[in-house]
Amino acid sequence: MAEKEIVYVISDSVGETAEIVVKAVASQFNGGHVDIRRNSYVEDTEDLEEAILLARKDHSLIAYTLVVPALKEYLDKRAAEEGITAIDLLNPLMDAFVKRFNKEPRHRPGLMRRLDEEYFRKVEAIEFAVKYDDGRDPRGIARADIVLIGVSRTSKTPLSMYLAHQRYKVANVPLVPEVAPPDEIFTLRRGKCVGLIITPDKLNAIRKERLKALGLTSQANYASYERILEELDYAEKIMKRVGCPVINVSNKAVEETASLILDVLKMERSSNR
Incomplete structure (x- = not known):
């Protein structure tokens, strides 16, 4: 040879x-x-x-x-x-x-290597967002740069992915009256958690569209006004206990909400120094 x-x-x-x-x-x-x-x-x-x-x-x-x-x-x-x-x-x-x-x-x-490191950090953040989406594993809460909490259909997942592309590790936790939130969200330091809220009318319309896409009747409890008000009231109480800033996502694009999240967390961290 x-x-x-x-x-x-x-x-x-x-x-x-x-x-x-x-x-x-x-x-x-x-x-x-x-x-x-x-x-x-x-x-x-x-x-x-x-x-x-x-x-x-x-x-x-x-x-x-x-x-x-x-x-x-x-x-x-x-x-x-x-x-x-x-x-x-x-x-x-x-x-x-x-x-x-x-x-x-x-x-x-080494400048190219630094660019590569930025890329790998973004990939790591995206993988983190997928792994700790929708409260799947509460262990991610302590490791996250940002934790988003809110009721279903407040753009928690799209926001997590958008922020991940900016290299932030984001975990999100749904707030449901029948399920106690993980203890970890009550021990987070200031400047890590943001609550997401939405108007009842907007949430009702979004949930009806979601049910329609799934081929289900819009009369399901998931989209009922009574249920929505119950969930929003519960979520508000949890956010007050956590002591986190709250952003209303109604009629806001994901990009706009993400920018607001970063701004309010920056202010929170500055005031906590």
């Missing part, structure tokens, strides 16, 4: 970008059988020198993503001296950005 070709990937960050590009190119040659040897978090010329000598010994080439100018210049110079092909994967495009957009790059390694 023929030995794999070797490519040294050098980066002053993780090196994932360079490795992905090398794999994409390698896939065009003999099924992509290439041995990628990554040298990550290169900080000085000593780190570069080690990779250069290995590449020379293996008759390999180097693909690199170096945003620190001094490291790039050193690698280009030494690779030329050793007769090694060194491919710069970032700077040609960076130069094009400078010329076209008239802006200078930061020359700071």
Whole structure:
């Protein structure tokens, strides 16, 4: 079996970008059988020198993503001296950005990784919102950044998901007269919990539409005025016990309510300092 070709990937960050590009190119040659040897978090010329000598010994080439100018210049110079092909994967495009957009790059390694971390935080928040939706597991209440409480159809789930996309971990708890709320909501510190209320007329209309979508009669107790008033009265009492701010979601878009939630919690936390 023929030995794999070797490519040294050098980066002053993780090196994932360079490795992905090398794999994409390698896939065009003999099924992509290439041995990628990554040298990550290169900080000085000593780190570069080690990779250069290995590449020379293996008759390999180097693909690199170096945003620190001094490291790039050193690698280009030494690779030329050793007769090694060194491919710069970032700077040609960076130069094009400078010329076209008239802006200078930061020359700071790891910025892409920070963007990735933001993405993973958002995914984690979304998974959290799904796991602790509708009071499924009260253990999430203590771990949440925000806890939403309210009767059914006050947009708790859509708000949880919207805020999750902004990287907030949100748990929501339905308030139902027949079911005691979890003890955890009464021990939350100020600035974490928000109560959601709605006018009886609006809730009645929403619940009727919900029943219609489910193929059920609109006369069900779920949408009756008497039931709705009972639930809203119960929810108000619970919110007073919790001592949380309350937002009326009637006729408000999810985006508007989410913004209000963040504003009132910010004020709550500020006044609690």
